[in-house]
Amino acid sequence: MSLRKIPIARTIYLWEGLALLRVYMDANATTPLLPEVVEAMRPYWMEHFGNASSIHHEGQQARAAVERARETIAAFLNCSNAEVIFNSGGTEGDNTAIFGLLRPGDHFITTSIEHSAILQAAEKMARQGVEITLIDPRPSGLIDPADILRGIRPQTRLISVMLANNETGVIQPVEEIGRIAADNGIYFHIDAVQGAGKVELDVRRFGCHLLSISAHKMHGPKGVGALFVRRGTPIEPLLVGGSHERRQRAGSENVPGIVGLAKAAELAMHSLEDGTITRLAALRDRLEAGILALPGTGVNGTFVPQTLGVPSMPRICFCGKGGISRTSTGHVYENGCNPVPRAANTTNIWFDQLEGEALVIALDLKGVSVSAGSTCHSGATEPSHVLMAMGLDKTRARASLRFSLLKTVTEADVDYVLKVVPEVVEHLRALSPVTAGTLG
Ligand code: PLP
16 A cells, blocks of 8 residues: 555545544644745745855845844844844743853852753753852742742843743743842843744833744744844853854854744734734634543642732733633642643643653654653653642652644644543543542
């Protein structure tokens, strides 16, 4: 039998004699390029292939494309063109902020829920004599700005806090942290890799000196991104060589990638305005409510006690009220709790008695792509550092799954996942030798 793959819809592939519906709900890992992005990039592979540093016609065509893209990214971030440095993505932006600013003897404040691009860079700096303070989140997944304030010392040179967490979607109170940094004369970096396209970005309002974005998390190509560097921020380049990017990032510009990043950002700005992200939040809420109807489930990253207050929220964020406070699962949230702001596309759910990894594999076999936040070290699976920092025990952290929806998600996609998840959960729980049958 020939295995010719014929796309008949975005998520449905027909193998000869066998129809398999695939629903991709791992957008926080990466996203597919949108057709408009592919079209925008296409001429820059062959027709307009010039090196943007060359002074001849081909070079000038490439230069013009890069500068147009810079203008779009400046509008996306609300900064000036000269403050946009194109690079290879989120990891490079995060590393540049840390390696470019910190020197032995400095103190650096970040959080224990950052991406490894921040945490590993911090660890490296610690070996070189930089003091590091890691701030833990509250059980809701939120970083309390008061904890950041308490961590400040005379030598504190940099604070780095992510905008949206990649595992829970929880949106951090970056404006308040920006004010704290400004009041204390400290540089402030935001890892906005997961926030971009889901929350309106505004570096002036956030009060940051540095902000990283990555194209592939918002339907652009992999291996390209940008770092906002506020004018006057004394950042040492990570890469040296040619005088590209105002001598802040050497290396011939990835022209098709930069054009793709800009197109993805332009489309992301439209999505924030035209109701796409609101619709996405509604579908995420429906998915979440449907899964929470199963016994022994709950959401990681939901409510904060009112005594902590509600952090000022970025202009577009979605708390995901739909179904979270339902009592049918036995989770009764006490009065006096406020919903935590979350990115519109993400929900992180624990399933009692189950291993996230087993669920990922079982769902994959049914055509559903999701992820467990765990990482594999030397063959052993470690639970998510984010969930552990929020105070989950190892078992519950290992029993958690992240559903992160594409903005192109359909009602039918959600229906399919809501059909498949209960089947898989029931099946795996029936096989669970330890606790089978204990759920009411
Ligand atoms: N920061 C966050 C929050 C991320 O989720 C990721 C990727 O998963 C990165 C940084 C790294 O970005 P990139 O894949 O572009 O290097």
